[in-house]
Amino acid sequence: MTQVTERGTRLSAAPRAGVRRRSPAAAACVVGGAVAAGLGLGFLAVLVIVLWISSPYPDSGPGGALHLAAGLWLLAHGTELLRYETLSGVPAPVGVTPLLLVALPVLLMRRAARLGGASDEEDEEVLPATAVFSAVLCGYLAVGAFATVYAAGGPMPADPISAAWHVPLVAVLAAAGGVWGAKGRPLGPLPNWLPGGVRRGFVRPRYALALRAGAGGALVLLGGGALLVGASLAWHGAQVQASFLSLTGVWSGRFAVLLLALALIPNAMVWGAAYALGPGFALGAEVTATPLGFAGAPALPRFPLLEALPAAGPGTPLTWAAAGVPVVAGLAVGWFAVRRAREVSYGETALTAALGALVCGVAMAGLAAVSAGPLGSRRLAEFGPVWWATGAAAFAWTLVLAVPVAVGVHAWRYRPAEGPVAVDADAPVDDGWHDSGVRELRWEAMRKAAGTLVPEIVPEPAPLVPLGPPAVPAASAPAAPAAPAVRARRAVTVVAGLDLRPGPGPAPVAPPVPPGPPPVIGVRVLARRKPPA
Numbered sequence: 001m002t003q004v005t006e007r008g009t010r011l012s013a014a015p016r017a018g019v020r021r022r023s024p025a026a027a028a029c030v031v032g033g034a035v036a037a038g039l040g041l042g043f044l045a046v047l048v049i050v051l052w053i054s055s056p057y058p059d060s061g062p063g064g065a066l067h068l069a070a071g072l073w074l075l076a077h078g079t080e081l082l083r084y085e086t087l088s089g090v091p092a093p094v095g096v097t098p099l100l101l102v103a104l105p106v107l108l109m110r111r112a113a114r115l116g117g118a119s120d121e122e123d124e125e126v127l128p129a130t131a132v133f134s135a136v137l138c139g140y141l142a143v144g145a146f147a148t149v150y151a152a153g154g155p156m157p158a159d160p161i162s163a164a165w166h167v168p169l170v171a172v173l174a175a176a177g178g179v180w181g182a183k184g185r186p187l188g189p190l191p192n193w194l195p196g197g198v199r200r201g202f203v204r205p206r207y208a209l210a211l212r213a214g215a216g217g218a219l220v221l222l223g224g225g226a227l228l229v230g231a232s233l234a235w236h237g238a239q240v241q242a243s244f245l246s247l248t249g250v251w252s253g254r255f256a257v258l259l260l261a262l263a264l265i266p267n268a269m270v271w272g273a274a275y276a277l278g279p280g281f282a283l284g285a286e287v288t289a290t291p292l293g294f295a296g297a298p299a300l301p302r303f304p305l306l307e308a309l310p311a312a313g314p315g316t317p318l319t320w321a322a323a324g325v326p327v328v329a330g331l332a333v334g335w336f337a338v339r340r341a342r343e344v345s346y347g348e349t350a351l352t353a354a355l356g357a358l359v360c361g362v363a364m365a366g367l368a369a370v371s372a373g374p375l376g377s378r379r380l381a382e383f384g385p386v387w388w389a390t391g392a393a394a395f396a397w398t399l400v401l402a403v404p405v406a407v408g409v410h411a412w413r414y415r416p417a418e419g420p421v422a423v424d425a426d427a428p429v430d431d432g433w434h435d436s437g438v439r440e441l442r443w444e445a446m447r448k449a450a451g452t453l454v455p456e457i458v459p460e461p462a463p464l465v466p467l468g469p470p471a472v473p474a475a476s477a478p479a480a481p482a483a484p485a486v487r488a489r490r491a492v493t494v495v496a497g498l499d500l501r502p503g504p505g506p507a508p509v510a511p512p513v514p515p516g517p518p519p520v521i522g523v524r525v526l527a528r529r530k531p532p533a
Contacts, residue, residue, distance in 0.1 A: 033139025067154020095373030098263035113178025214359020224325030225272025274385035330401025353406035365391025
């Protein structure tokens with residue numbers, strides 16, 4: 001649609017055309033979000049169907065298997081499932097999310113948002129970050145709502161209230177990470193409505209170092225938890241094997257148990273880290289496993305990973321040795337919190353280490369929260385570590401160790417040189433070796449001190465150029481007029497720091513001036529050299 005002005009010029013509706021060009025890109029982002037959700041659902045559906053086909057005694061048809069796949073997809077987002085087939089007849093919630101399953105929707109959603117915010121062609125218009133984020137999120141949540149409704153007719157339906165906020169939360173975080181990566185990971189300034197001191201403070205290097213130090217401490221804790229779990233599995237190898245073989249006798253069932261155990265390994269790593277930190281993890285009502293003791297009789301189902309639990313009773317020196325894991329984590333936070341700059345003060349280093357300990361505590365609290373959940377009702381309503389206790393313990397361990405370690409590493413790294421240092425009183429202070437003219441003076445002094453070891457290089461004389469009648473003394477008359485000559489123009493290097501003013505006392509007697517061009521005082525004439533190619 002065009003508009004005609006008074007002069008008859010036609011104006012095209014550019015904003016309307018821009019909206020039309022953007023609508024296919026927005027639709028593509030919506031489809032990308034829906035495809036990301038569909039791929040996750042399809043992967044789990046194929047896996048469940050294969051296990052259902054290979055089972056010799058399937059208890060439901062293919063429809064029940066597909067409903068179960070939809071429930072597992074919602075469980076991967078942290079949604080609680082409800083199990084109605086219980087001995088008491090009371091629905092039992094299942095809220096322990098296998099953390100390895102969470103990686104599937106997160107990676108797919110992040111990839112969809114990243115592709116929506118990128119452009120392969122130069123002339124292709126790229127949508128703003130907010131538009132890409134909204135479009136991808138709409139497509140993903142539409143499929144999530146359909147999966148929630150579809151899983152309601154299966155053996156383990158999802159809790160609608162839990163699905164209403166778990167699925168959007170995971171989708172929002174993954175989409176935000178994808179859009180941020182597509183835009184080149186811009187940190188940028190903070191919003192203008194924040195105080196200026198806050199915006200200036202967050203651009204300091206201490207926050208990047210604190211994030212790196214906290215992430216390093218959290219990784220050390222997770223690695224230590226994995227080490228504890230592996231050592232305990234090897235220690236209780238016979239019990240683990242007996243539990244694995246007693247669950248089912250067919251290879252498809254054992255394969256399913258193995259897959260579930262692999263998906264729960266990240267949960268076991270977090271639980272091992274919580275055990276090493278001290279608070280431990282709950283195994284039901286009033287039953288907690290800590291290094292100081294394991295009291296109570298938990299009502300646990302038979303599962304290979306649960307056979308690696310420590311024996312009931314008070315703690316032993318072997319369980320107390322788990323405290324070495326947070327000690328190493330605190331040392332790691334202190335090491336990574338030191339900046340490679342001499343001008344940083346000790347207070348700044350200590351503050352960076354404290355912020356790194358805070359980041360480590362927050363990260364461990366979040367991991368403990370997502371790795372725990374109920375496995376049933378009554379005695380199994382509490383299962384896993386307590387998030388606030390785990391985060392507080394991680395912060396306390398790393399704070400106590402990281403701050404002195406960071407200060408000590410900073411002091412050792414930038415300690416003064418050992419031994420006496422000879423200082424020349426006549427030498428200029430901070431003259432700079434590479435200043436203009438200083439290198440030539442030092443080389444001249446070294447050549448004179450070396451004597452005949454370093455021969456003097458005399459530059460070739462420059463050609464003489466006649467300018468006019470020369471100035472001659474009055475006592476002598478020239479025999480014949482001769483053209484004066486001066487040397488060709490040479491590069492002049494000014495030596496900084498030379499005092500050319502006459503000092504107090506009698507003026508020195510000037511030496512006789514030889515015939516030729518007048519000398520230049522206070523400068524050093526050097527031949528111009530051709531720069532290297």
